[in-house]
Amino acid sequence: xxxxxxxxxxxxxxxxxxxxxxxxxxxxxxxxxxxxxxxxxxxxxxxxxxxxxxxxxxxxxxxxxxxxxxxxxxxxxxxxxxxxxxxxxxxxxxxxxxxxxxxxxxxxxxxxxxxxxxxxxxxxxxxxxxxxxxxxxxxxxxxxxxxxxxxxxxxxxxxxxxxxxxxxxxxxxxxxxxxxxxxxxxxxxxxxxxxxxxxxxxxxxxxxxxx
Numbered sequence: 001x002x003x004x005x006x007x008x009x010x011x012x013x014x015x016x017x018x019x020x021x022x023x024x025x026x027x028x029x030x031x032x033x034x035x036x037x038x039x040x041x042x043x044x045x046x047x048x049x050x051x052x053x054x055x056x057x058x059x060x061x062x063x064x065x066x067x068x069x070x071x072x073x074x075x076x077x078x079x080x081x082x083x084x085x086x087x088x089x090x091x092x093x094x095x096x097x098x099x100x101x102x103x104x105x106x107x108x109x110x111x112x113x114x115x116x117x118x119x120x121x122x123x124x125x126x127x128x129x130x131x132x133x134x135x136x137x138x139x140x141x142x143x144x145x146x147x148x149x150x151x152x153x154x155x156x157x158x159x160x161x162x163x164x165x166x167x168x169x170x171x172x173x174x175x176x177x178x179x180x181x182x183x184x185x186x187x188x189x190x191x192x193x194x195x196x197x198x199x200x201x202x203x204x205x206x207x208x209x210x211x
Contacts, residue, residue, distance in 0.1 A: 001102035001141045032056045034189050036162070059165060067166045068108035068115045069191075070137075071157060072101040073173035073180055075120055076146035082175070089146045093174045096199035098141050101172040104197070105129050105137040108170075116160060119144055120153045120180065126160055154183035161190040168193040174200065 032048055035055035043057040079094045101117065108115035109129040117137040118126040121144075127136040161169070169187050173180060176196060188194045 001138055002099045003106060004096075004099050004103045006100065006103045006107050033059055033191075036158075036189060038162070066113050067164055068113075068168045068170060069126075069157065069160060069164075069166050070101055070105045070108065070115060070117045071153070071169065071171045072097060072117070072119045072141070072144065073171060073176070074144055074147045075151045075173075075177055075180065076148050077177050078180070079146055079174040090174070093199060094146055097172050097174055098144065100197065100199050102137055102141055104170055104172065106134065108168075109134065116164070116166070117141070118153070118157065118160065120183075121147055121151050122153045122156055124153060124156065152177070152179035152183040154186055157183070158186060158190060161187060166191055169195070171196045173198055 032045060033056065035044060035049075035057050039057045043059075045056050045058050049056045076089050079089045079097070081088065081090055105115050105117045105127075106129070110131050113130070115129045115137075116126040117129060117140055118124045119140075124140075127140040129137045157169070160166070169184075169191055171180065171184060171194070173196065175198070184194050184196065
């Protein structure tokens, strides 16, 4: 995949109300998120839950690393031209999405930053990308293709979000399907920021590349 200009990768640290305290001299602190089925009861923060009127759980956050998950939608329906009568896929649109996912992953990694790249295909093993491992995402993307059928990897991504300290999810697609939008609704219960980006929002140059 190519590296292309990308939208700004926003960062949002926890607010003072969310942080339950930083241990001096230690890189870990805790933030809060809403309880989801499967969370350990011992992680429930009862005082904050009573104040918020809903169950909240503590999540350990590595202050030295800001973490982002980039999800590439590989559902063929998302790359089908609106006027198409058959199950055709716009290969240029899909390749633009691959390039965009690769570029966003690199932009979200580097010193003090960590990103995970995955796809909407269930069973995809996320690629961990940081300042020392910049090519792992490209290796994953070298083998992706548009997939026929309803492929919204909601559960696998949710597990990744619960097991990490991710603050932002960026979903790359062509034209989002209802299944993908439903999956994103679930992810918003686990992280502060879930965004949808598409190469269709970036005008193409005469040579076909994005600007």
